[in-house]
Amino acid sequence: MTRWLDEDEQRTWRSFLGATQLINEALDRQLQRDAAMPHAYYVILVRLSEAPGRAMRMSELAARTGGSRSRLSHAVARLEERGWVRRERCPADGRGNLAVLTGDGRAALAAAAPGHVEEVRRALFDVLKPEQVRELDEICTAIIYAADGNTLEG
Amino acid sequence: MTRWLDEDEQRTWRSFLGATQLINEALDRQLQRDAAMPHAYYVILVRLSEAPGRAMRMSELAARTGGSRSRLSHAVARLEERGWVRRERCPADGRGNLAVLTGDGRAALAAAAPGHVEEVRRALFDVLKPEQVRELDEICTAIIYAADGNTLEG
């Protein structure tokens, strides 16, 4: 009945789990140590910094960072306490909130970015041959495409 | 100074983050829904089930599951509450503890496994061409190898 994983698939799957776990841990450790924020918060700041007016609707921001609304609410609450983000009522839609990156938030991001990029290179890009980077891109794109399909179906 | 990511690298990096996040969420959702356990606990049960005598030292188990000792202590405490694992004093070393998989634990694992494997296939293997699976394996192996090197150096 069940299509169990064969030996090769087992090995690949465990490599995959191990590799992604190691990378996530490395990112979190580095950012926590050098910038006192978890990686998830860094991603939020990055997305906000790229938005026009450095502001974005909460839902939009949640979608772009790949997290739930609840998670984003809690996260933005913490970021607000630190003065890195502020909330504004959305003028067009009374239900909506805008998350706005503050000057302090931009500064925190600018301070954190170089060390973070360095870590990303060390953990991933420096380790792979250029052709492997291309392959990885295609693989991840396929995974995302399929997952979106599944989500929409289910 | 900083070697920023170029456009291709940015895209690849974000695909990678998105893909791994989606897979982890899918695994956790499926296991939580169908077997009432997080993926991390499933991995612990699997590793235990593969050990001789279905028993392993806590440190060893922590290393094999790629987690910290503290995390494993907490996790095993929860698994013990459910009756899936029990702790035994290590005969050879009075400081050590053995985590032992119980009959109920084996049953829980057996019940969870088919759905989990199905989810792994759906999220990863069904999505990739055989040659991509091979490439992914090599990529992940390279990442792990490099990360271990870094850990030992730093």
Next chain:
DNA sequence: CCTGAGTATATGAGAGTTCAACTAAATTGA
């Protein structure tokens, strides 16, 4: 034997995530 250094694990507090309500505003439609 002891004492001190190192190892194995546990524990508690703090932080982040998830899930399930809950509030409030917009939209639909009779």
Next chain:
DNA sequence: TCAATTTAGTTGAACTCTCATATACTCAGG
């Protein structure tokens, strides 16, 4: 126009993880 539904976002509780610390044991010297 007004109730029903949907959408946006928040909140609180339960759970997991991390970090620092504590406890218990081993081992090597003196």
